[in-house]
Amino acid sequence: MDVMRRVWLSFGAVVVGCLALAPAAHAAFGLTGLAAAPANANAGANSDVNIHIGFTSPGDDVKDLTVGLPPGLVGNPTATPLCTLAQLQSDSCPSGSQVGTVTTNVTAHLLGLLPLPMTVNGSLYNLEPAAGEPARFGIVLRPVGSDPLPLLEKIKQVSDVQLRKSDLGLNTVLTGIPNTAHAAGQALSVPIDITSIDIHLDGSVGGHGFMRNPTSCGTKTTKFTADSYANPNQKVTGQATFVSTNCASLPFSPTLSVGIGAPGLTRAGANTPLTTTIAQVDGEAGLRNAQVLLPTTVGANPSVLVHQCSAAQFRADASKCPAGSLVGSATATSPLLASPLGGRVAIVKPAQGDFLPRLGVELRGPLTLQLFGSFVLDPALGNRFDNLPDIPISRFKLHFKGGAGGLISGSTDLCKSAAPVFHADFDGWNGVTQSGDVGATVNGCSTG
Numbered sequence: 001m002d003v004m005r006r007v008w009l010s011f012g013a014v015v016v017g018c019l020a021l022a023p024a025a026h027a028a029f030g031l032t033g034l035a036a037a038p039a040n041a042n043a044g045a046n047s048d049v050n051i052h053i054g055f056t057s058p059g060d061d062v063k064d065l066t067v068g069l070p071p072g073l074v075g076n077p078t079a080t081p082l083c084t085l086a087q088l089q090s091d092s093c094p095s096g097s098q099v100g101t102v103t104t105n106v107t108a109h110l111l112g113l114l115p116l117p118m119t120v121n122g123s124l125y126n127l128e129p130a131a132g133e134p135a136r137f138g139i140v141l142r143p144v145g146s147d148p149l150p151l152l153e154k155i156k157q158v159s160d161v162q163l164r165k166s167d168l169g170l171n172t173v174l175t176g177i178p179n180t181a182h183a184a185g186q187a188l189s190v191p192i193d194i195t196s197i198d199i200h201l202d203g204s205v206g207g208h209g210f211m212r213n214p215t216s217c218g219t220k221t222t223k224f225t226a227d228s229y230a231n232p233n234q235k236v237t238g239q240a241t242f243v244s245t246n247c248a249s250l251p252f253s254p255t256l257s258v259g260i261g262a263p264g265l266t267r268a269g270a271n272t273p274l275t276t277t278i279a280q281v282d283g284e285a286g287l288r289n290a291q292v293l294l295p296t297t298v299g300a301n302p303s304v305l306v307h308q309c310s311a312a313q314f315r316a317d318a319s320k321c322p323a324g325s326l327v328g329s330a331t332a333t334s335p336l337l338a339s340p341l342g343g344r345v346a347i348v349k350p351a352q353g354d355f356l357p358r359l360g361v362e363l364r365g366p367l368t369l370q371l372f373g374s375f376v377l378d379p380a381l382g383n384r385f386d387n388l389p390d391i392p393i394s395r396f397k398l399h400f401k402g403g404a405g406g407l408i409s410g411s412t413d414l415c416k417s418a419a420p421v422f423h424a425d426f427d428g429w430n431g432v433t434q435s436g437d438v439g440a441t442v443n444g445c446s447t448g
Contacts, residue, residue, distance in 0.1 A: 028056065028057060029055065029056060029057045029060040029062075029228040029230060029231065029234075029236060030055070030056040030057070030236045030238075031053060031054065031055065031056070031224055031226060031236055031237070031238035032054040032055065032056050032238075033052055033053075033054035033196070034052065034053060034054070034222075034224055034238045034239065034240040035050070035051065035052040035240050036049070036050070036051045036052075036067070036069075036222035036240040036242070037049070037050060037240070037242035038050075038073075038203070038211070038213050038242065039203070040203070040213075041213070041242060041243060041244055041245050041246075042213065042244075042245060042246040042249065043213055043214060043215050043216060043217055043244045043245065043246055043247045043249075043250055043285070043430060044212065044213055044214075044215040044250045044283070044285060044430075045203070045212070045213045046203040046204050046209035046210065046211060046212055046213075047203040047211060047213055048200065048201065048202055048203045048211065049073070049200075049201040049203070049211050050198070050199070050200055050201075051067060051197075051198070051199040051200075051201075051222070052196065052197075052198050052199075053065070053067075053196060053197045053198075053199075053224060053226075054195065054196040055194060055195060055196065055226075057228075057230075058107065058193040058194055058195040059193050059230075060228040060229065060230035060231065061177075061179035061193060061194070061228055061229040061230060062177050062179075062194055062226055062227075062228055062229075063175075063176065063177055063179075063226075063227050063228055063229045063232055064173075064174065064175045064176070064177065064226065064227050064232075065173075065174045065177060065197075065224070065225070065226045066171050066172070066173050066174075066224070066225045066226070067171065067172045067173075067199075067222065067223075067224055068164065068169060068170075068171050068222060068223035068224070068225070069169055069170045069171070069172065069222055070169055070214060070220035070221055070222055071167045071168055071169035071214065071389065071390050072169070072212075072213070072214025072215060072216060072220075072286065072390030072391075072429065073169070073170070073211070073212070073213060073214055073220065073222075074170060074211075074212055074336060074390075074391060074392075075099070075135060075161075075170075075201065075210055075211050075212075075336075076208070076209060076210050076211075076212065076335065076336050077126055077129065077134070077135040077336065077337075077338075078335065078336060078337070078338055079099075079126075079204075079205055079206070079208040079209060079210045080096055080097050080098075080099060080126045080205050080206060080208070080210070081094050081096045081097045081126070082097060082126055082127065082128045083097040083125040083126060083127050083128065083138055084127075084128050085127065085128065085138075085158070088125060088127060088138040088140065088156055088158070089156055091140050091142075091154055091156070093123070093125040093138065093140070096205070096206055097125045097126045097127075098123050098124065098125055098126075098205070099124055099125065099126045099137075099201060099202050099205055099210050100123075100124035100199065100200045100201040100202050101121065101122065101123060101124055101199075101200045102121075102122045102123070102124050102139050102141065102197065102198070102199055102200075103119065103120070103121050103122070103197070103198040103200075104119075104120045104122070104141060104194055104196070104197050104198075105117070105118070105119055105120075105194070105195045105196045105197075106118050106120055106192045106193060106194050106195065107192065107193045107195065108151070108152065108181070108190055108191070108192050109190060109191040109192070109193075110151065110183075110190055116151075118143060118151075118152075120141045120142070120143045120152075120155075121141070121142065122139055122140050122141035122142055122155075123139070123140050123142075124137055124138070124139055124199065124200075124201070125137065125138040125139075125140070126138075127158065129161070129366065130160070132366075132367070132368065133160060133161060133162070133366070133367070134161055134162075134163055134170070134336075134337070134366055134367040135161040135170075136158065136159065136160055136161055137158070137159040137161065137172065138156070138157075138158055138159070139155075139156065139157040139158075139159060140154055140155070140156050141154060141155040141156075141157070142154050143155070143181065151183065151190075152181040152182065152183060152190060152192075153181065153182040153183070155178055155181055157174060157177070157178070159172055159173060159174050160172075160173045160175075161173070163367050163368070163369075168369070168389035168390075168391070177194070178192070179191065179192060179193070179194075179229055180192060212392070213244055214244050214390055214429070215247070215250055215284075215285040215286045215390055215428070215429045215430055216244065216247065216285075216286075216288075216390060216429040216430060216431075217243075217244050217245055217246070217247040217430070217431070218243065218244060219241050219242075219243055219244075220241060220242055220243070220244050221239050221240070221241050222239060222240050222241070223237065223238075223239045224237060224238045224239065224240075225237050247285070247429075247430035247431055248430070250283075250284065250285040250428075250430045250432075251281075251283065251284050251285070252284050252285040252426075252428035252430055252432040252434065253280075253281075253284065253434065254278055254279065254280045254284070254287055254290075254426050254434065255278070255279050255280075256276065256277070256278055256292065256422065256424040256436070256438045257276070257277045257279070257438065257441070258274070258275070258276050258277075258422050258438055258439075258440035258441065259274070259275040259440065259441045259443055260272060260273070260274050260275075260298070260408075260410075260414065260420065260440045260441070260442055260443065261273070261414045261415075261442045261443040261444040261445070262402055262443055262444040263443075263444040264444065265402045265403060265406075265444060266410070266413060266414040266415045266442065266444045266445060267410075267413050267414075268410060268411055268412050268413050269409065269410070269411070270402070270409065270410065271301055271402050271403055271404070271405070271406025271407070271408065271409050272402045272406065272408055272409065272410050272414065273399070273400060273401055273402035273403075273406065273408070274298075274399070274400045274402075274407075274408040275397060275398070275399045275400070276292055276397070276398050276422070277395055277396070277397045277398075278290060278393075278395070278396045278397075278424075278426075279394065279395050279396075280392075280393060280394060281394075282335050282392060282394070284392075284428075285428035285429050285430035285432065286388070286389070286390035286391065286392065286393075286428065286429040287388050287393065287396075287426060287427075287428060287429075288386075288387060288388055288390070288427045288428060288429045289384065289385065289386045289387070289388070289425075289426070289427040290384070290385050290388065290396075290424070290425075290426055290427075291376065291378070291382055291383070291384040291385075291424065291425040291426075292382055292383060292384075292422055292423070292424050293376070293378060293380045293381070293382035293422065293423040293424075293425075294380055294381050294382055294408075294420075294422065295380065295420040295421050295422060295423075296380060296411075297410060297411050297412045297417070297420050298408060298409070298410050298411070298420050299381055299408075299409055299410075299411065300375075300381055300407055300408065300409070301406060301407055301408070301409045304324065304327060304347065304405060304406070304407050305347060305357055305407075307322055307324030307325045307347060308322075308325055308347050308348060308349045308357050309321030309322060309325040309326075309346045309347065309348050309349070309360065310348070310349050311348055311349060311351075311358075311360075311372075314346055314348050314360045314362070314370070315370060318343065318344045318346055318360065318362040318370075319344065321344075321346045323405075324405060325346045325347045325348075326344055326345070326346050327345055327346065327347060327400055327401060327405070327406070327407040328344075328345040328398065328399045328400040328401050328407070329342065329343065329344060329345055329399050329401075330342065330343060330344075330345050330361045330362070330363060330396075330397065330398050330399070331363075331395070331396075331397045332363050332369070332393055332395070332396050332397075333393070333394045333395045333396075334391060334392055334393050334394060335392050335394060336391065336392060337365065337366050337367070338366065339365055339366065340365060341363035341364060341365040341366070341367070341368075341369065342363065342364065342365065343361070343362030343363050343364045344362050345359060345360065345361050345362070345398060345399075345400070346359075346360045346362075347359065347360075347407075348360040348372065351372075354374075356374065356375045357375065358372045358373060358374055358375070359372070359373040359374075359375065359383055360372055360373075361373065361385075361398070369389065371385055371388070372385075373385040374386070380423070382423075390429050414442045414444075414445070415442065415444070415445035415446070419439045419440050419441070419442050420439075420440050420442075421437050421438065421439050421440070422437070422438050422439075422440060423435070423436075423437050423438075424436055424437075424438060
């Protein structure tokens with residue numbers, strides 16, 4: 001009895017001592033130790049990317065987490081086979097679909113025993129995206145114990161990838177992050193507190209580039225936003241930076257091709273169709289600004305420019321713009337997308353403070369982009385797009401319809417005069433500029 005009494009007294013002393021050493025106030029949930037950087041900082045490099053997120057007051061339990069990658073830091077979902085959601089849930093994703101790893105440090109609270117710190121390793125897979133998503137990741141965490149049998153069952157999580165409209169960068173979004181795990185072989189849940197998450201994204205997979213650095217140089221910022229189960233309405237934020245370098249090593253040589261005319265629409269004064277195509281090869285710096293100027297013999301039909309769609313209507317649904325404002329179509333092809341983007345081109349009301357209308361370009365497909373170009377007089381009439389997304393684009397085609405409602409009109413007979421010459425000015429995200437003149441291919445002339 002005296003022995004038991006001494007044991008309980010000793011235990012009580014330990015408890016009191018621990019309480020005395022405990023912090024007086026509960027630390028607020030927050031982010032700590034944030035880091036996000038490629039292993040190779042060269043602009044445009046296919047480099048591994050490492051991300052670290054630590055949490056203060058992990059007992060509050062992180063619930064939702066968004067990692068906002070800087071514009072231009074992108075992954076190529078076409079580089080690997082895709083894992084299906086069913087394969088993810090059964091942990092049977094094809095090995096070729098793995099694009100990285102995830103390591104989570106947690107504290108598990110097992111059946112009232114002392115908290116058990118655990119390092120849980122897992123795999124990151126290239127998952128089939130949902131409709132309208134550019135990409136999606138699947139995560140499988142595989143807890144192990146000190147013996148051959150795992151203490152906890154596997155944890156599967158889907159991470160959505162979203163395109164930010166503000167700067168056209170990518171967000172990786174985790175929602176409903178588990179704060180419990182099933183005990184292996186038991187019908188009970190074990191509370192877990194996540195103290196940190198490390199994400200490793202592969203620069204190349206199976207000989208194909210996966211992650212690609214921004215093609216511009218300078219400081220790049222990754223932004224983090226999170227909330228907790230303890231206070232889901234309070235968002236905490238943080239950021240980490242790296243410096244992208246060596247832009248001069250990136251090639252930049254976009255090309256312009258122009259087609260104009262169609263049967264019956266080549267005479268002077270006719271509203272003639274016009275197609276411009278900008279092409280780039282993979283591995284070049286991204287196209288930041290593009291300007292194409294019309295020759296003096298080709299201009300805009302002023303009666304069409306007065307038919308304008310509001311910016312709000314265009315953003316909501318370009319198909320609902322007034323019919324007279326819809327002047328063509330656009331397509332964009334990227335090595336990052338399995339299928340091209342395409343949509344309408346509309347005359348959009350001027351931005352505040354401007355008097356010339358804008359050109360709205362809608363691109364829909366695996367993701368949706370809406371671009372606004374400005375009409376310029378420099379001194380010839382033309383169109384300019386500024387701050388295009390730093391995403392690899394193989395071909396960007398603008399087609400303006402001819403005939404009734406056509407935007408483009410020629411002042412000479414296209415078949416009886418020299419082919420019109422268009423001027424192009426291109427600026428790369430790496431700071432390189434390129435200019436040149438391009439003769440158009442005239443279509444619709446009789447060969448009989």
